[in-house]
Amino acid sequence: MSELVIDSIYKSFGADQVLHDVSFSAHDGEFISILGPSGSGKSTLFKVIGGITRQDAGEIYINGERITGKSGYISYMPQSAALMPWRTVLDNVLLGQEIAGKRDPAKAVEMLKRAGLKGYEKCFPHQLSGGMKQRVSFIRSLLSPQTLICLDEPFSALDEFTRFDMQKWLLSIWQEYSKTILFVTHNIEEALFLSDRLIILSAKPAEIKRDWQIPFERPRTEQLLYTNEFLQWKKMVYEEIKQG
DSSP states (O other), rough: OEEEEEEEEEETTEEEEEEEEEEEEOTTTTTEEEESSSSSHHHHHHHTTSSOOOSSSSEEETTEEEEEOOOOOSEOOSSSOOOOSSSOHHHHHTHHHHHTTOOOOHHHHHHHHHHHHHTTTOGGGGSSOOOHHHHHHHHHHHHOOOOOEEEETTTTOOOOOHHHHHHHHHHHHHHOOEEEEEEEOOOOHHHHHSSEEEEOOOOSSOEEEEEEEOOOOOSSOGGGSHHHHHHHHHHHHHHHHHTT
16 A cells, blocks of 8 residues: 655755645555646655655655655655666566665566566666666566655656557556556656646646546557547647646
């Protein structure tokens, strides 16, 4: 179970205020996307949640436990796959478990097989394509003991077709394991296709402008992208972000 509460977070870097009174909650198994103008503090928010950056004010709780300024409570996947080049694929996906003192190679091998990476267990990152590296990175996050995963634009470097394949794969895996996901993206279509909820931040200093429940039923298929309802939502979100 993972219930995240973000309570009135403020963050400045010198005279540059980045986050202003940001508050929201994420319920167990929710998929929440966070959008906003470039430089609006989305990545800073993740670093604050993960205890990498200390906020100026506000509190963070998981399952009622105060984790403000503490690390080790979330699994974080940055824009780049951030795989260790000297470790094999299998050893990379087991990293989070090793840090937690738990190691389950059999489960990791099964997850790699499901991700279409059977036979690549002993390969090194430089032998993989971009999409394969992202799958390895996500499996590492999924196998880590934390129940909250923060994904910071994980598909931004992929071409359009690979990106959509990765979105569908991510949904299939997430729906089975039901971990809570916070997902930062600049891609409106991606956010609408993936999410249960959509949080829109204002221009810096970032405040929450909208917290929308996405109405599309699951499972979601490519046909959703061409429906009038989806296109109307896409336009509405675009206009909201455009206003800053």
